Amino acid sequence: MIKIAPSFLSADFGDLESEIRRVEAGGADLIHLDVMDGHFVPNLTFGPIVVEAIRRRTTLPLDVHLMISDPTRYADAFLDAGADILTFHYEVGGDLAGLVEKIRGRGRTAGVSIKPATPPSVLSPLLPRIGLVLVMSVEPGFGGQAFMPSAIGKIEALRREIDRTGARVEIEVDGGIGLSNIRDVARAGAEVFVAGSSVFKGGQVGANIRSLREAAASEK
Ligand code: DX5
Ligand code: ZN
DSSP: OOEEEEBGGGSOTTOHHHHHHHHHHTTOSOEEEEEEBSSSSSOBOOOHHHHHHHHTTOOSOEEEEEEOSOHHHHHHHHHHHTOSEEEEEGGGOSOHHHHHHHHHHTTOEEEEEEOTTSOGGGGGGGGGGOSEEEEESSOTTOSSOOOOTHHHHHHHHHHHHHHHHTOOOEEEEESSOSTTTHHHHHHHTOOEEEESHHHHGGGOHHHHHHHHHHHHHTTO
């Protein structure tokens, strides 16, 4: 099943209420929220207080992407705020399995993300316990960057591993996704497509989501 997850990094933060209504009316499956700490990535966004404000205004699942150096320290705050999927980066190190169990223990979906330079094989030990892998197709930190084709082979490898082991894990891709590459990414085996600039551009949110979904579905 194809899921489109608009990234609010490209939304108007002065009018989040309208942006939420636009993505809901446009048929988004998830809302992707990018949390940055100015340390793991060279940019800052928002914390649990904004996630909680969005939670109060929508029933769409909140897909929270933590680009922060110490996700264990803040996991409870984001779970309290209403994250449905809580994704942290493999590269932060530490007790990743423990963090996965904390998220699962609260009845939410644990996700693990890899940056462009991290091989997908590192995720194998975690696959039986997580619900989502997030393959970054840009260096995390900013919207509007160009898609890195090296993500395709990583998605294919994860698809093979997940199918071989029967793990119940969705493959999500994030960064530079648009009409020029979403077919290739879908063919490689991704099912959840994060898109910021290509969803919010031109204000045609519903039409943009529909075109992305149709293009991805044509490869399934
Ligand atoms: C980048 C974020 C992405 C970003 C995607 O670090 O994780 O979610 O918003 O934006 P686009 O789709 O514009 O590349
Ligand atoms: Zn993201």
